[in-house]
Amino acid sequence: MTISFRLLSSIFCAASIACLPYAGAATPPPDQAQAQDAPRPNIVLIMADDLGYGDLSSYGSPTIQTPNLDNMAAEGMRLTSFYAGQAVCTPSRAALLTGRYAIRSNMSQVLMPNSDQGLPQSELTLAEILRGQNYQTAMVGKWHLGDKSPYLPTDHGFDSYYGLLYSNDMIEPWVMPGMAGLKEIPPLMLFRNTTPEKEVKDQSILTTTYTQEAVDSIKKFEKSQPFFLYMAYSMPHLPVAAPEKFNGKSGGGLYGDAVTTVDWSVGQILAALEAKNALDNTIVIFISDNGPWQNLPERMIQNGVERWHVGNAGAFRGSKATTYEGGSRVPAIIRWPNTKLHNEISPEPVYATDLLPTLASVSGATIPSNVTVDGRDLTSFFEGKTTKVQKQDFYYFRGDYVEAVRADKWKLRVSPFNEFSEESAQHDGAVENVELYNLEVDPSERFNVSDRYPERRDALMKKLNQFAKEVGAKTYTAP
Secondary structure: OOOOHHHHHHHHOOOOOOOOOOOOOOOOOOHHHHOOOOOOOEEEEEEEOOOOOOOOHHHOOOOOOOHHHHHHHHOOEEEEEEEOOOOOHHHHHHHHHHOOOHHHHOOOOOOOOOOOOOOOOOOOOHHHHHHHOOOEEEEEEOOOOOOOOOOOHHHOOOOEEEEEOOOOOOOOOOOOHHHHOOOOOOOOEEEEOOEEEEEOOOHHHHHHHHHHHHHHHHHHOOOOOOEEEEEEOOOOOOOOOOOHHHOOOOOOHHHHHHHHHHHHHHHHHHHHHHHOOOHHHEEEEEEEOOOOOOOOOHHHOOOOOOOOOOOOOOOOOOOOOOOOHHHHEEEEEEEOOOOOOOOEEEOOOEEHHHHHHHHHHHHOOOOOOOOOOOOOOOHHHHOOOOOOOOOOOEEEEEOOEEEEEEEOOEEEEEOOOOOOOOOOOOOOOOOOOEEEEEOOOOOOOOOOOOOOOHHHHHHHHHHHHHHHHHHOOEOOOOO
C-alpha cells in the first residue's frame, strides 16, 4: 500500500520549519541508471539515539507509527540482524565512523563533558575518506567523540557541523559534577563548527532544529560534487522530549512521540533530497547507536523522567550497555539507488563497522593498507548482486572487556552482568557462568546450551581469548 506523506507532513509540521512533502518513489529506479557513467552516489547516514529494535512500526511496534521509515524500507532493505559497533554512545559512534571496534581507538568508554580524551587524530574517519574523494561533508546532531579541539567533527573530516557535542542528559540533575570529575557541569550548548552558539533549555526543539539544519545543508550542497550528510539525532535518548505538535500523536506516550518526531524528520530529509532531484542518486541509511535504556540508573528518575520513557528491544533480551542481543542489535533500513531491491528483508548479519569500507568502495576510495578495518565491503550485497554476506565473527564489548562473540548462528557470552545491569556496574573476580546460544532458533537467548555443546563452547572461547589478545581487551575467561 502506498502512503501519502504529503498529508502526513502537513499534519506534523513543526511551526519553526518549512515542511517538505515526501511521497516516496513512484517506481523503482530504471535499469539504465546503472550505466557505467552514472555519477558517484551521495550518502546520507542517519543515526537515532537509544532507539530499540522494536520501536518502529516496520519492526513490530504495536503503538508507534513510523510511516516515513516504513516507506523507506518498502523502497529498500530492512535488516533483522544489524549490530551497532558497541552497546553505548561513544564506542558505537567511534566504530561507525572508523570501521573499527572502539577499543582500537581507545574509545571504549563513554566520554563525559570537558573530557581530555576524544577520537584520536590518527584515526581515519569515513568523512575524511569521502572528503578525499571530493565529497562535500556535513554533520548535524550528536557527536560524542570529544568536545574540544583536536577532537571535534571539523577536526575529523567534516566541512561543517551543528549540534550537541555529547549526550543530552549530561547536565544537572542527571549528571552531577562528581560523576564527570568536574567542579561544575557546563550548560548544554549547540555548537556551530567550533563555536558554542545557543544553550539548550528546551529539549523538545532538538529534533526540529537538527532537521532544519540538515535540510539547509542539503540545499547548500553544490550539484557539481557528491555529498555526505551524517545526521545523528539526540532523541529518543533520555530525557525524551517532543514538540507540542507531536505530543500524543504516537500512541506510545512521550517516548513514542519522540520517535514519531524522528520519523517525521527522516521524511523531511528525503523530501529535501527529492526537491534537489538527488534522491535517486543518494544512499540513505538509518540505524540506531545501541538498544533501549531499559536498565537506566536511579539518577535518571527525576525532573520529569519516568522509567517507561525508554524503548523496546523487541524479541531480544538485554538493554543498552549489555552484551545480550538487545544491547547492540538495532533497526537498520537501507535505501540504495540503482538497485532492484525493494521491500527486501534480510536476516544476514551486518555490522556498523561494515559501512565504512562499503561506502568508501562506492566513493571510489581505497583504504590505506596500513589501516586495520574490522568491517567488510558489502557493496554487492546492498546492490542486490548477492543475497549472502561474507561470514565474519562479531564481538560484543562492555567497556574494554570483550564479553561475547557471534560466529554464524552461535553466540558465546561470558559475563558477570545480567540483562538489567547498569552501564556503571562493576565486577572483580572469576566468572563461572558461561552461556551458549543458537541465535537461529533462540534469538531471545532464553536457552543456554553450553553444557550440551561443549566443543562448540570451547572453540568460541578460544576465539574470544584470541581476539582479546589481538586488540588488547580484557575478558572474564580463563587465559
